[in-house]
Amino acid sequence: MRIVPRMDAGFVALFRHHAWASDRLFAACEGLPADHLEFVVQGTFGGLGATLRHLVEAEERYVAGLRGQVAPGPDAAGGIDRPVPPEALGPSVRVLRRRAAASAAALVELAEKTEPDAVVKATHLGEPAMVRAITFFIQVLDHGGEHRAQVRHSLTILGYDPPDIDGWVPGSVGSTSSSSSSRSSGSPCLRHRSVNFAICASSM
16 A cells, blocks of 8 residues: 655644634734735735735635645646735735635644645636645745735834744743743734834634
8 A cells, every 4th residue: 555645733833823823913903904904015915904815815715726626716836916096905804814814824734735746736827726735835834924014014014013923932832941921922012113003813
């Protein structure tokens, strides 16, 4: 009997951290006012809200691509998905957070069961293509990290202290500490540095 290898536990842990980090960031942004969601920092994808929406929609396409499904919108294997002015968010951050969590859970499941050398049917540059599954997984982590950094940068420019989402944070998959603190897992509060107030998300 041939033993079919699966991705190792360390690989899957990367996607558990990805899910955790994205959820903390979306949770922190839930209570932002509309003008802050429309805020644009030069060199980033677009408005803060548009960046959150792009992150969600792209990951939904990656999940569809890994499942061999035809994804709506730009090519699942990489296309142009620029925000259309005005920089309105569209779905609320709370709705986007739920969609992001669903995609993140699907990615963990796919990472657990996908064979390392798997190839899936996808659309690239408008044409059918065979794409290695690992290409999608790499893109998920690279794309997610890039746009989370852009959102955190935008929040900093707006005067907020963005949530810590690195691997050292208690509650993160990468952390060896399970102690609870203001930096731990859960719904973080977004604190403004110059005004004495904090925005705290409700639990999903």
